[in-house]
Amino acid sequence: MPDEMLDLVDQNDYVIKQKSRSEIYDKQLSNFRVVNAFLINEKGKLWIPRRSQNKRIFPRCLDASMGGHVTAGESYDDAFKRELLEELNIDVTKTRYDMVGKLTPHEHQTSAFMQVYLLHVNEAPAYNPNDFIEFFWLTPQETIDYIEAGNKSKDDLPKIIKELQHLF
Numbered sequence: 762m763p764d765e766m767l768d769l770v771d772q773n774d775y776v777i778k779q780k781s782r783s784e785i786y787d788k789q790l791s792n793f794r795v796v797n798a799f800l801i802n803e804k805g806k807l808w809i810p811r812r813s814q815n816k817r818i819f820p821r822c823l824d825a826s827m828g829g830h831v832t833a834g835e836s837y838d839d840a841f842k843r844e845l846l847e848e849l850n851i852d853v854t855k856t857r858y859d860m861v862g863k864l865t866p867h868e869h870q871t872s873a874f875m876q877v878y879l880l881h882v883n884e885a886p887a888y889n890p891n892d893f894i895e896f897f898w899l900t901p902q903e904t905i906d907y908i909e910a911g912n913k914s915k916d917d918l919p920k921i922i923k924e925l926q927h928l929f
Contacts, residue, residue, distance in 0.1 A: 766833040767793045772867060774874050779833040786818075791866040791873055794831035796841045797921060798858070798878040800886065801929060806900055808885060810893035821894070823907070823914035825921065826880070837876040848893075849886035857881045861928045869924055871917050877925060901926045
């Protein structure tokens with residue numbers, strides 16, 4: 762798999778240079794960009810998937826409904842649309858969604874600068890089996906309880922939910 766190039770940003774989220782994804786992770790940098798999205802149904806439950814075992818980081822861990830890197834020169838919105846189609850086979854032109862938050866490492870202790878989206882759906886998506894192996898419909902609090910009960914998740918998942926829970 763080719764090593765994608767990512768933008769590095771300053772504290773105000775302005776691009777300052779690019780580095781390869783592997784170099785960013787090797788140096789444990791947090792000044793790069795990602796997108797995350799949550800699917801929410803009419804009952805207020807989030808679609809929370811478990812990552813596949815072949816993922817380089819956080820294999821078999823709970824995750825946001827969709828997440829991905831913003832590649833060099835790409836906007837948050839373009840990355841959101843691309844990743845949503847790749848991971849969940851969802852075309853955003855046919856689904857209601859909102860950008861609900863922007864979290865940063867220095868303000869929220871997240872692993873990267875991130876823009877978070879919320880999509881309103883009532884059915885599980887036709888997800889990519891290379892990305893996810895199972896899923897759960899959980900309220901935000903049930904998700905936190907599930908993680909606190911010992912179910913492993915990506916580090917940012919509980920941070921995002923706790924920070925944005927009032928919007929779900």
